[in-house]
Amino acid sequence: MSEQTVALVTGANKGIGYEIAAGLGTLGWTIGVGARDEQGREAAVAKLRAAGTDAFGVPLDVIDDTSVAAAAGLIEERTGRLDVLVNNAGITGGMPQTPTTVDPATMRAALETNVIGVIRVTNAMLPLLRRSASPRIVNMSSSVGSLTLQTTPGAETGPIATAYAPSKTLLNAITVQYAKELHDTNILINAACPGFTATDLNGFRGVRTPEQGAAIAIRLATLPDDGPTSGFFDDAGTVPW
Numbered sequence: 001m002s003e004q005t006v007a008l009v010t011g012a013n014k015g016i017g018y019e020i021a022a023g024l025g026t027l028g029w030t031i032g033v034g035a036r037d038e039q040g041r042e043a044a045v046a047k048l049r050a051a052g053t054d055a056f057g058v059p060l061d062v063i064d065d066t067s068v069a070a071a072a073g074l075i076e077e078r079t080g081r082l083d084v085l086v087n088n089a090g091i092t093g094g095m096p097q098t099p100t101t102v103d104p105a106t107m108r109a110a111l112e113t114n115v116i117g118v119i120r121v122t123n124a125m126l127p128l129l130r131r132s133a134s135p136r137i138v139n140m141s142s143s144v145g146s147l148t149l150q151t152t153p154g155a156e157t158g159p160i161a162t163a164y165a166p167s168k169t170l171l172n173a174i175t176v177q178y179a180k181e182l183h184d185t186n187i188l189i190n191a192a193c194p195g196f197t198a199t200d201l202n203g204f205r206g207v208r209t210p211e212q213g214a215a216i217a218i219r220l221a222t223l224p225d226d227g228p229t230s231g232f233f234d235d236a237g238t239v240p241w
């Protein structure tokens, strides 16, 4: 069983996920770099190792049951335990997404990755997380999924995104469901919003750097035992549901 704190970050080959892996790596943690693309995964692992992080590649496609089961098996073999799971992998499904024209396939793709993928990975990793003294789960959500902000005049919640935004609303709701079931365990589970960050996801139009976007997930991954659970946070504090 590993003596280091062990984290798995999904979608860690690039963007915010890579920076979450890098930030947690600087804490001396062992980092599983979850990514579906072999070349991107191995490049990320090499870059993290060059920076001194104890990183290892975890082949992982969050929409594939077999891949996710194999990822859990690999971590069990490698470290025997998981302390932190960051469910970061996500897609928009492609834009534009107006409710009157959206393709059902686009809806399914966003929900399959951003919601069902999180459930699939979380449930596969839970047996390993339960072996940790201080397990943490961070679900990378977005303030664009906040119904309160979307119905607040003047609040910035991006373009109409009928697949993407509700997928994050549902992810928030699912996060609360997990917290309810896990309330009598030591597992803390929260949703995070990275802010509008320059990544592939938005054609690099975001105004924050991936490193800045990673900060809130790193904070929630390193919560003390009396830290919050069942919350939705960004760098400024609580995000309304």
Ligand SMILES: NC(=O)c1ccc[n+]([C@@H]2O[C@H](COP(=O)([O-])OP(=O)(O)OC[C@H]3O[C@@H](n4cnc5c(N)ncnc54)[C@H](OP(=O)(O)O)[C@@H]3O)[C@@H](O)[C@H]2O)c1
Pocket: 010, 011, 012, 013, 014, 015, 016, 017, 034, 035, 036, 037, 040, 060, 061, 062, 063, 087, 088, 089, 090, 091, 113, 117, 140, 141, 142, 143, 193, 194, 195, 196, 197, 198, 199, 200, 201, 202, 206
């Ligand atoms: N950027 C923003 O402004 C912003 C704002 C709010 C929330 N977020 C959230 O932050 C998270 C990270 O996004 P990002 O901005 O860093 O975007 P990104 O650069 O496009 O990274 C997305 C990551 O998710 C991975 N991914 C997608 N589908 C996957 C699957 N089926 N299995 C495994 N990995 C998969 C991608 O892998 P591939 O390289 O193989 O595609 C990539 O590593 C997402 O959940 C996103 O919704 C981003």
